[in-house]
Amino acid sequence: MQPRVFAILTALLLGVLGLGSVAVTDWSPAAATAPRAAGAPAVGAQPAAAGAAGATPTGDPAVWTRSTLRNKMMAEMDATDPGVALADLDKITKEKPYTVRFCHPIAHELGHAAVKRFNADFQKVISYPHETCAAGYLHGAVEEMLNASTQPETDLLKLCAPKNSGPCIHGVGHGTMFVAKQDVAKARDLCNKFPSDQNRIRCSEGLFMQLFGPDEEDEQAKANLPADKLAQDPLYPCKDQPSLFQSACFFYAPTFYLSSHDYPNHPEVYAEALKWCLNGKASGGSVDCSRGVGSRTMKYNLDREDWASQQCATAADGWQRKACAEGLVSYYTVNYTDGGASGRLCAKITDKEMQGYCRSASGLSSSLD
Numbered sequence: 001m002q003p004r005v006f007a008i009l010t011a012l013l014l015g016v017l018g019l020g021s022v023a024v025t026d027w028s029p030a031a032a033t034a035p036r037a038a039g040a041p042a043v044g045a046q047p048a049a050a051g052a053a054g055a056t057p058t059g060d061p062a063v064w065t066r067s068t069l070r071n072k073m074m075a076e077m078d079a080t081d082p083g084v085a086l087a088d089l090d091k092i093t094k095e096k097p098y099t100v101r102f103c104h105p106i107a108h109e110l111g112h113a114a115v116k117r118f119n120a121d122f123q124k125v126i127s128y129p130h131e132t133c134a135a136g137y138l139h140g141a142v143e144e145m146l147n148a149s150t151q152p153e154t155d156l157l158k159l160c161a162p163k164n165s166g167p168c169i170h171g172v173g174h175g176t177m178f179v180a181k182q183d184v185a186k187a188r189d190l191c192n193k194f195p196s197d198q199n200r201i202r203c204s205e206g207l208f209m210q211l212f213g214p215d216e217e218d219e220q221a222k223a224n225l226p227a228d229k230l231a232q233d234p235l236y237p238c239k240d241q242p243s244l245f246q247s248a249c250f251f252y253a254p255t256f257y258l259s260s261h262d263y264p265n266h267p268e269v270y271a272e273a274l275k276w277c278l279n280g281k282a283s284g285g286s287v288d289c290s291r292g293v294g295s296r297t298m299k300y301n302l303d304r305e306d307w308a309s310q311q312c313a314t315a316a317d318g319w320q321r322k323a324c325a326e327g328l329v330s331y332y333t334v335n336y337t338d339g340g341a342s343g344r345l346c347a348k349i350t351d352k353e354m355q356g357y358c359r360s361a362s363g364l365s366s367s368l369d
Contacts, residue, residue, distance in 0.1 A: 060072070064092065064096060064098075064099050066102040066105070066106070069089075069092065069099060069102070069103070069106060070102075070106045070109060072088075073085045073088070073089055073106055073109075073110060074109065074110070074113065076088055077110055077113060077114070077117075081128070082110055082114045082125070082128045082130075082137065083128040083129065085110055086107070086110065086128060086129065086130065086132045086137055087129075087132075089103060089106065089107065089110075089132055089133065090132040090133075093132070093133060096303075097302040097303035098301075098302070098303050100133070100299060100300075100302045100335060101299055101300040101301075101302075103132070103133035103136065104133045104134055104136040104139075105136065106133070106136070107132055107133040107135075107136025107137040107139075107140065108136045108137070108139055108140035108143070108174075109140060110136075110137050110140060111125070111130075111136065111137040111138060111139060111140025111141035111142075111143070111144065112140045112141070112143065112144045114128075114137070114140075114141055115141050115144035115145055115148070116144070120144075120145060120148060122141065122145055122159060125141045126138060126141060131167075131337065133335075134167075134334050134335060135167035135168075135170070135171070138167055138168060138171050139167070139170065139171035139174050139206065140171075140174075141171070142159055142160075142168065142171030142172050142174065142175045143171065143174045143175040143178050144175075145159060145175070146159070146172065146175030146176070146178060146179050147175065147178040147179060149179075152175075152176075152179045152190065153190065153193060156172050156175065156176070156190060156193060156194075157193060157194065159172060160172065164199060166202050169194070169199050169202035169203055169206075170202050170203070170205050170206040170209075171206055172191075172203055172206060173187075173191060173202065173203040173204060173205055173206020173207040173208075173209070173210070174206040174207070174209065174210045175206070176188075176190040176191055176203065176206070176207055177206075177207055177210040177211060178210075182210075182211065182224040183224070184207070184211060184224070184237060184241075187207050188204070188207065188241070188242075188245060190203075191203035191204055191207060191245075197244060200244055200245075201244060201245075201247070201248065204244070204245045204247075204248040204249070205248045205251075205252075207245075207248070208245075208248045208249045208251070208252040208253075209248075209252050209255070211224070211225075211249075211252070211256075212225075212252045212253055212254075212255040212256040213252065213255040213256065213259065225256060233279075234257075234276060234279045235250065235253050235277075235279050235280045235283070235285060235289065237249070238250045238253055238280070238283070238285055239280075239283035239285065246283075246284075246285060246288075247288050248288075249285075250280055250285035250286075250288035250289045250292065251288045251289070251291055251292040251295070252292055253285075253289055253292060254273050254276075254277065254289060254292040254293045254296050255292070255296055257269075257273050257276055258270070258273060258293075258296055258300070261273075263300060264300075270293065270297045270308075270311040271311055271314040271315075273293045273296075274290060274293050274311075274312070274314065274315045274320060274324060276289075277289035277290045277292075277293060277320070278320075286320070287319070287320075287323045288323075290315070290320045290323035290324050290327070291323045291324065291326050291327035291330065292327060293312075293324055293327060294308075294312055294323065294324035294325060294326060294327020294328045294329075294330070294331075295327035295328070295330050295331040296327075296331075297311050297312070297324070297327070297328065298327065298328045298330075298331040298332055299331045299335075302332075302335065305328075305332075305345055305348040305349065306348050306349055306350050306351075308328055309325065309328060309349040309350075309351060309354045309355075309358070310351065310354075311324075312324030312325050312327075312328060312354060312357075313351050313353070313354050318353075321353065321354065321357060322357045325354055325357035325358050325361055326357070326361045328345065328358065328361075329342050329345060329346075329358055329361040330361075332345045342358070342359075342361070345358060346358035346359045
């Protein structure tokens with residue numbers, strides 16, 4: 001074959017092969033990899049959208065968000081009953097501990113919906129096991145009952161009777177803020193209807209948890225914390241409260257600080273919150289505030305216990321590291337109610353000083369969730 005003819009044939013053959021490769025190559029851009037959310041497991045692809053099949057056999061998303069988990073639970077309850085939804089929520093939070101940071105408000109919503117579904121038959125509503133997610137279902141049910149009551153001043157004393165358990169009274173505290181439209185003084189007056197200081201304190205816990213961490217999707221429950229007041233006093237309104245109510249206020253104040261500083265994307269904010277708590281030194285609230293930081297740090301990072309303890313270890317003073325550790329233990333034992341929970345937590349802490357504080361932590365209120 002002549003060299004010139006061979007060259008022409010070779011060029012033609014290469015051209016055909018090139019066109020073929022273009023035709024079969026997938027030129028669509030690769031999907032971007034989602035950044036890892038704080039507390040969530042690392043994954044190789046973006047979380048599945050709500051309703052889309054994920055990496056699990058059930059079609060659940062590979063990584064839960066508050067909205068996807070909430071939608072699943074509400075749909076399950078509509079199709080079955082609160083017991084089924086709560087059992088599944090409990091299972092998911094144990095399998096995926098990072099979901100604990102938003103399971104409590106989801107359980108609140110289930111409680112609200114159950115009261116409406118069962119026409120305010122409270123005994124029917126709470127007949128289902130409701131310890132999941134630190135009794136959020138019970139809290140939401142009590143909120144809804146009080147919000148719909150024409151006589152909340154007297155009904156709040158009847159709802160939890162005769163047992164008057166701590167979690168139920170805590171739920172009443174949440175409810176007082178709904179009745180009072182986020183007016184702390186009016187809600188506090190409702191808590192004071194309880195005859196014992198113990199139940200007034202339990203009620204105050206729910207009151208201030210609702211103030212600093214309101215239900216995000218309920219317009220009636222938005223935080224009533226004026227920017228000008230916070231500028232003058234970062235721990236507003238805690239020092240202005242009667243002594244019986246101050247402890248719970250300081251304990252839950254870090255909830256607002258962390259959420260307003262975008263804690264899921266800024267893990268350094270936990271250590272900064274401990275410094276912020278020092279604003280409460282003059283009013284005697286820095287210890288309770290530091291306990292609150294520890295509690296929220298554990299709640300939002302339940303799947304990385306040692307990392308949570310390391311945040312407490314950043315505090316400059318031993319008293320604050322100890323208080324923060326007490327908060328870690330407090331939330332861990334509220335979430336995991338078995339007798340060996342605190343021992344398991346302490347065994348996972350590698351810093352010897354923090355481990356010692358963990359093991360010596362005295363039990364805080366069992367209704368501080």
